[in-house]
Amino acid sequence: MKRSPREITGWSAAIAIVVIASLIPIVWIISLSFKDPSTIADGSFLPTKWTWTNYSGIFKQSLFTDALRNSIGIALIATLISVVLACFAAYAIARLDFPGKRLILVFALAIAMFPPISIVGPLYNMWRNIGLYDTWPGLIIPYMTFALPLAIFTLSAFFREIPWELEQAAQVDGATPFQAFFKVIAPLAAPGVFTTAILVFLFCWNDFVFAVSLTSTSKAETVPAAIASFPGASQFTAPIGSIAAAAVVVTIPIIIIVLLFQRRIVAGLTAGAVKG
Amino acid sequence: MSATAATNQPVTPAPSRKRHLTERARAERRLGWSLVAPAGIVMIAVSIYPIVYAFVLSLQRADLRFPAANKFIGLDNYKTVLTSPLWWQDVWHTVVLTVIPVSLELVIGMALALIMHRVIFGRGPVRAIALIPYGIVTVVAAYSWRYAWEADSGWIPHLLGLKSDPLTSTFGSYLAIIVSEVWKTTPFMALLLLGGLALVPDELHEAAKVDGATAWQRFWRITIPLMKPAILVALLFRTLDAFRIFDTVYIFNQGAHGTETVSILAYNQLLNRLNLGLGSAVSVLIFLMVALIAFLFIKGFGAAAAPGGGER
Numbered sequence: 001m002k003r004s005p006r007e008i009t010g011w012s013a014a015i016a017i018v019v020i021a022s023l024i025p026i027v028w029i030i031s032l033s034f035k036d037p038s039t040i041a042d043g044s045f046l047p048t049k050w051t052w053t054n055y056s057g058i059f060k061q062s063l064f065t066d067a068l069r070n071s072i073g074i075a076l077i078a079t080l081i082s083v084v085l086a087c088f089a090a091y092a093i094a095r096l097d098f099p100g101k102r103l104i105l106v107f108a109l110a111i112a113m114f115p116p117i118s119i120v121g122p123l124y125n126m127w128r129n130i131g132l133y134d135t136w137p138g139l140i141i142p143y144m145t146f147a148l149p150l151a152i153f154t155l156s157a158f159f160r161e162i163p164w165e166l167e168q169a170a171q172v173d174g175a176t177p178f179q180a181f182f183k184v185i186a187p188l189a190a191p192g193v194f195t196t197a198i199l200v201f202l203f204c205w206n207d208f209v210f211a212v213s214l215t216s217t218s219k220a221e222t223v224p225a226a227i228a229s230f231p232g233a234s235q236f237t238a239p240i241g242s243i244a245a246a247a248v249v250v251t252i253p254i255i256i257i258v259l260l261f262q263r264r265i266v267a268g269l270t271a272g273a274v275k276g
Numbered sequence: 277m278s279a280t281a282a283t284n285q286p287v288t289p290a291p292s293r294k295r296h297l298t299e300r301a302r303a304e305r306r307l308g309w310s311l312v313a314p315a316g317i318v319m320i321a322v323s324i325y326p327i328v329y330a331f332v333l334s335l336q337r338a339d340l341r342f343p344a345a346n347k348f349i350g351l352d353n354y355k356t357v358l359t360s361p362l363w364w365q366d367v368w369h370t371v372v373l374t375v376i377p378v379s380l381e382l383v384i385g386m387a388l389a390l391i392m393h394r395v396i397f398g399r400g401p402v403r404a405i406a407l408i409p410y411g412i413v414t415v416v417a418a419y420s421w422r423y424a425w426e427a428d429s430g431w432i433p434h435l436l437g438l439k440s441d442p443l444t445s446t447f448g449s450y451l452a453i454i455v456s457e458v459w460k461t462t463p464f465m466a467l468l469l470l471g472g473l474a475l476v477p478d479e480l481h482e483a484a485k486v487d488g489a490t491a492w493q494r495f496w497r498i499t500i501p502l503m504k505p506a507i508l509v510a511l512l513f514r515t516l517d518a519f520r521i522f523d524t525v526y527i528f529n530q531g532a533h534g535t536e537t538v539s540i541l542a543y544n545q546l547l548n549r550l551n552l553g554l555g556s557a558v559s560v561l562i563f564l565m566v567a568l569i570a571f572l573f574i575k576g577f578g579a580a581a582a583p584g585g586g587e588r
Contacts, residue, residue, distance in 0.1 A: 014395075089315040
């Protein structure tokens with residue numbers, strides 16, 4: 001189909017607006033992170049004097065490096081466990097016939113709507129009593145709870161699309177059940193599982209409510225909570241440069257993930273929402 | 277092995293099926309339950325139990341600073357909360373910070389979804405860039421916007437030639453928080469709407485075009501009615517999410533300048549004042565309000581789905 005010049009101009013304008021609106025805050029925080037401390041308050045959009053000191057500064061502080069380690073470890077473990085448990089549940093929901101199946105989905109939906117702040121108080125008290133306050137499991141457990149509904153919905157939508165007859169076909173052709181599953185079904189299921197893992201990881205990486213309530217020291221504090229407690233040079237100056245640099249460090253992996261897996265993220269979120 | 281194939285098809289249970297379950301069906305049930313159990317147990321243990329515990333705490337005088345004074349006081353905490361003007365102010369702030377952002381997101385998100393759906397070139401890159409705000413950590417987005425608005429560091433006051441700090445006024449704070457929220461969550465709204473948009477058949481548009489309908493008419497008469505379920509789902513999820521707004525407000529000013537929301541109030545009662553009883557009463561009330569919003573929306577779904585049919 002031929003496109004008229006008017007159409008092309010219109011689309012170019014629309015695309016330009018989307019790109020600029022999406023990127024301005026990102027460019028701004030990157031720009032802040034490279035501003036020299038003496039020019040940080042000059043209000044110009046781009047740095048007038050570039051420097052790496054904000055970055056070298058935060059990587060010298062254990063406050064930040066510990067938080068980064070905690071964020072990565074906690075998010076990865078929570079993602080791994082949630083996705084494995086959700087795979088079991090989603091397989092059962094997509095393939096097996098058993099009473100209570102709808103109930104599980106309704107319950108997962110209810111959890112997805114649950115306000116996390118409502119259980120922060122009880123968890124704080126329980127965790128202090130059983131020694132989970134300010135530990136990795138103390139965050140991993142609530143993350144799993146809120147990640148599971150998302151993972152179950154997304155995965156069961158993907159699993160429903162898999163042509164499971166292929167498993168029998170392979171067995172008819174002489175494959176063992178083990179081979180049939182790992183050579184035929186696993187490769188078909190892998191993209192859905194991977195997509196779900198990305199969505200769950202983004203969720204865990206993003207959390208602030210639990211991190212700020214259930215941790216207090218570098219033992220388990222994650223980056224979002226640590227950034228919010230960065231000490232300034234004095235009581236009245238916010239450590240803008242350090243905060244900006246730390247923010248950029250946690251944002252870069254996200255931007256890479258989104259740019260690489262855009263198609264999967266779109267598929268995952270739309271599948272879960274439309275079919276759920 | 278051929279019997280397994282039968283279970284792949286959505287089995288329509290025959291009426292007599294319940295009476296004599298085959299060995300196979302019973303095994304399938306057991307397998308189904310045991311596969312769902314681990315996820316189910318985690319979800320129950322970390323949501324139902326704590327909310328019940330929150331309710332129990334809310335009936336007590338439970339202040340961690342005075343543990344000796346703990347005792348059962350019935351609904352007194354609720355009376356304290358519900359008669360306090362602070363609570364009602366915070367409810368009002370939360371409603372403002374829910375209704376305005378979600379309405380803006382619906383309009384902008386619809387435009388973004390249409391762009392992502394119909395764009396004639398650069399579709400992959402455009403979608404990827406539009407998705408970036410969705411992935412960004414909310415705390416990071418809030419900091420970026422806060423420093424953009426602050427008088428001594430920001431480019432926005434600089435650009436607009438403002439003399440005073442916009443974030444020291446109530447209006448300025450709301451504006452900045454709303455912009456930050458809308459920026460961060462519009463892509464999510466757009467994605468949910470995009471899912472609905474994909475279900476609108478192109479043939480309908482073509483047919484309407486042949487009959488002389490303008491693009492505007494086609495949008496209102498075809499796209500919107502067919503997308504109604506997707507729009508309701510997107511609105512439900514975003515409304516519930518917006519109602520628990522915490523991160524952005526906390527980062528901007530921790531609820532100063534009349535921006536304190538109910539979640540910030542609960543957090544302050546629980547973790548700053550360590551008043552578990554009063555804080556839990558606030559938590560339970562938030563839970564009930566969220567449940568009420570969800571209930572109203574789901575009733576709305578029923579009404580919206582009824583004329584159209586469509587089970588999903």
